[in-house]
Amino acid sequence: MTTATTGSARAQGVVGTAHTRVEGRDKVTGAARYAGEIPFADLAHGWLVLSTVARGRIRTIDTGPVLALPGVLAVLHHGNAPRVETDYIGLLGMPPDPTAAVFQNDRVPHAGWPVALVVAETSEQAREAAEALVVAYDREAHDTELATGHPGAHPAGGVMPGETAKGDLAAGLAASAVVVDEEYTTPEEHHSMMEPHAATARWDGGRLEVVDSNQGTTWVQTELASMFSLDASAVRVRSEHIGGGFGSKGLRAHQVAAVMAATHLQRPVRVVMTRRQMFSLAGYRSPTVQRVRLGADTDGRLRALEHCSLNQTSTVYEFVEPGAGVARVMYDAPAHRTVNEVVPLDVPSPTFMRAPGEAPGSFAIESALDELAVRCGVDPIELRLRNEPETGPVSGLPFSSRNLDACFREGARRFGWAERDPRPGVRRDGRWLLGTGTAAASFQAGAGPSTALVTAEADGTFTVRIAAADLGTGARTALTLVAADALEVTPERVRVRIGDSDFGPAMIAGGSMGTRSWAWAITAAAAELRERLALGADIPADGITVRSDTTEALGRLAQKERHSFGAQFAEVAVDTATGEVRVRRMLGIFAAGRIVNPLTARNQLVGGMIWGISMALHEEAVRDRGSGALYAPDLAGYHVATHADVGDIQADWVEDPDPDDPVGIKGVGEIGIVGAAAAVANAVRHATGVRHRHLPIRPDRVLAAGVRPAGGDADA
Numbered sequence: 256m257t258t259a260t261t262g263s264a265r266a267q268g269v270v271g272t273a274h275t276r277v278e279g280r281d282k283v284t285g286a287a288r289y290a291g292e293i294p295f296a297d298l299a300h301g302w303l304v305l306s307t308v309a310r311g312r313i314r315t316i317d318t319g320p321v322l323a324l325p326g327v328l329a330v331l332h333h334g335n336a337p338r339v340e341t342d343y344i345g346l347l348g349m350p351p352d353p354t355a356a357v358f359q360n361d362r363v364p365h366a367g368w369p370v371a372l373v374v375a376e377t378s379e380q381a382r383e384a385a386e387a388l389v390v391a392y393d394r395e396a397h398d399t400e401l402a403t404g405h406p407g408a409h410p411a412g413g414v415m416p417g418e419t420a421k422g423d424l425a426a427g428l429a430a431s432a433v434v435v436d437e438e439y440t441t442p443e444e445h446h447s448m449m450e451p452h453a454a455t456a457r458w459d460g461g462r463l464e465v466v467d468s469n470q471g472t473t474w475v476q477t478e479l480a481s482m483f484s485l486d487a488s489a490v491r492v493r494s495e496h497i498g499g500g501f502g503s504k505g506l507r508a509h510q511v512a513a514v515m516a517a518t519h520l521q522r523p524v525r526v527v528m529t530r531r532q533m534f535s536l537a538g539y540r541s542p543t544v545q546r547v548r549l550g551a552d553t554d555g556r557l558r559a560l561e562h563c564s565l566n567q568t569s570t571v572y573e574f575v576e577p578g579a580g581v582a583r584v585m586y587d588a589p590a591h592r593t594v595n596e597v598v599p600l601d602v603p604s605p606t607f608m609r610a611p612g613e614a615p616g617s618f619a620i621e622s623a624l625d626e627l628a629v630r631c632g633v634d635p636i637e638l639r640l641r642n643e644p645e646t647g648p649v650s651g652l653p654f655s656s657r658n659l660d661a662c663f664r665e666g667a668r669r670f671g672w673a674e675r676d677p678r679p680g681v682r683r684d685g686r687w688l689l690g691t692g693t694a695a696a697s698f699q700a701g702a703g704p705s706t707a708l709v710t711a712e713a714d715g716t717f718t719v720r721i722a723a724a725d726l727g728t729g730a731r732t733a734l735t736l737v738a739a740d741a742l743e744v745t746p747e748r749v750r751v752r753i754g755d756s757d758f759g760p761a762m763i764a765g766g767s768m769g770t771r772s773w774a775w776a777i778t779a780a781a782a783e784l785r786e787r788l789a790l791g792a793d794i795p796a797d798g799i800t801v802r803s804d805t806t807e808a809l810g811r812l813a814q815k816e817r818h819s820f821g822a823q824f825a826e827v828a829v830d831t832a833t834g835e836v837r838v839r840r841m842l843g844i845f846a847a848g849r850i851v852n853p854l855t856a857r858n859q860l861v862g863g864m865i866w867g868i869s870m871a872l873h874e875e876a877v878r879d880r881g882s883g884a885l886y887a888p889d890l891a892g893y894h895v896a897t898h899a900d901v902g903d904i905q906a907d908w909v910e911d912p913d914p915d916d917p918v919g920i921k922g923v924g925e926i927g928i929v930g931a932a933a934a935v936a937n938a939v940r941h942a943t944g945v946r947h948r949h950l951p952i953r954p955d956r957v958l959a960a961g962v963r964p965a966g967g968d969a970d971a
């Protein structure tokens with residue numbers, strides 16, 4: 256028996272100080288194992304077979320020859336797979352995407368649809384057999400073209416209302432001295448996280464255990480329990496180390512196929528997606544077609560704002576990429592209308608992808624505001640500050656805090672904005688034209704109910720258990736610092752264990768809400784534990800454990816507009832001979848709540864900004880109209896920004912502690928990408944005098960659009 260105090264010797268906490276990742280050494284030495292490499296005795300390997308047609312029915316699956324191949328154990332398909340339940344509402348308040356409920360019928364709704372799983376003794380045997388499996392289809396005509404005016408397009412909600420409107424838009428536009436009315440498009444984009452999706456399923460003493468790579472173990476646990484009609488307590492999901500998620504790592508075909516095969520064979524089965532399979536099975540960001548109409552007085556004050564965003568979804572699931580949502584938070588006008596529309600096509604289901612809605616939406620609205628600034632002859636920062644709303648433009652609610660002006664002022668100072676000559680095409684460096692641009696950013700700052708277990712161990716250390724997920728973001732380290740401060744001990748005395756659904760319900764790593772939600776639960780449990788220890792409680796050999804649940808505390812939060820904000824700045828050089836655009840400098844200043852770990856938070860923000868460069872200049876998945884499938888669905892064909900594409904890039908923040916959060920956190924997961932592509936596009940306009948409204952701004956587009964004589968302006 257030991258007595259421990261949590262002590263109050265340290266006056267200063269560790270939240271806000273830089274710490275390298277607590278699992279960093281394990282990761283760089285290879286000791287940290289990822290889902291696809293954890294050993295299991297008697298492991299069998301499943302390989303998914305995907306449809307080669309974009310629409311139709313499976314006529315036959317010729318399993319006989321494949322079952323005779325070396326090592327092959329089974330072929331699961333719609334003719335023999337167990338039926339699963341899909342009529343339920345999952346943890347996020349949404350029904351499941353039927354793409355994950357594999358092998359339920361003979362319909363093929365898009366190219367790359369899972370039609371079978373071949374299971375063999377080795378991964379190589381499974382792959383060879385999967386490639387040999389002959390599937391015959393009855394083909395039907397497909398439609399994969401997203402276009403405005405598509406007869407299937409309709410307003411759609413999802414995580415937010417599909418449409419908002421106030422005031423008289425036509426009258427507002429008619430009364431405006433300056434009007435912008437333009438269409439902006441963004442292409443299909445893919446998460447392309449480093450670690451592919453991988454899951455191993457096995458039955459262990461009547462309990463289903465799944466070792467996975469996901470953004471929420473209790474999320475995947477509850478989805479699997481619903482789908483296989485099991486009690487949640489009969490399912491355990493673990494996911495310790497994750498090589499990126501970005502919204503894509505929820506319940507997907509690989510986990511369900513692995514569970515079906517493990518059940519069928521009564522041995523552990525692993526299913527790993529290949530990089531190519533991820534392009535149709537892992538979700539993606541829908542392309543968008545967005546129309547923005549702005550009406551303003553000559554001083555840039557808005558009279559009318561309309562933002563309509565059209566995205567595609569599959570025919571089996573309605574996912575809305577809510578591009579118009581960002582205008583509901585950022586800018587007010589007496590006449591204000593926002594609409595998210597969706598059209599079902601014969602394509603894979605899109606899903607959440609870093610800043611869903613805000614990323615493409617901010618490209619359109621922040622480009623349009625830049626156009627308005629040019630036409631009004633008002634500085635783009637000044638134009639935004641003149642349109643700062645007092646309350647939520649649509650909700651009318653107060654902001655919990657809104658320090659966008661502080662971000663712009665600090666960013667402008669550090670970027671040297673005051674020296675900028677607003678005329679386009681006047682700065683040169685040899686054959687390069689130089690330009691600078693800016694854009695605003697915002698992302699919701701929320702929290703979800705979570706439970707945490709905090710244990711005072713007999714040896715004087717503390718163990719935190721929470722079903723959190725560290726996607727590589729540094730969440731585990733941030734939670735260690737939060738727990739240390741809450742317990743008033745050094746971080747060395749705190750061990751944080753995450754990624755296990757047995758630790759109880761917790762928020763997913765999503766919506767930029769993970770760290771905040773988990774920190775809240777840990778803070779609550781730690782406070783109660785300290786009280787108990789302060790009373791001089793003896794610590795038995797198995798420690799003293801306190802469990803928290805933040806459901807009630809979160810329910811008591813007042814209704815407010817809760818968001819992070821930011822100001823993005825970019826300097827580009829455009830090669831007039833080749834059309835190449837290079838981002839020489841980028842600066843992001845954010846008001847994103849209290850920063851728990853500056854080292855990893857900066858990493859998150861810079862990572863988002865690099866993704867913004869990538870979105871502006873490189874990323875584009877191109878669908879072939881004839882086959883309905885992607886051209887070159889791999890990382891050779893799908894370009895992302897690499898080291899050579901990134902110049903001097905900096906992220907920093909202003910003081911902005913959330914007034915209603917116990918630690919002051921808002922969340923930094925997603926805001927880094929918001930506005931980043933617009934800042935680059937606005938800089939390209941400043942460099943060349945030509946406005947680019949279609950991403951990515953490829954060399955061929957730059958060349959075709961040309962440049963304007965110094966000081967001139969045009970549209971591409």
Ligand code: MOS
Pocket residue numbers: 470500501502503607608609610611764765766767
């Ligand atoms: Mo993020 S797109 O909420 O994982």
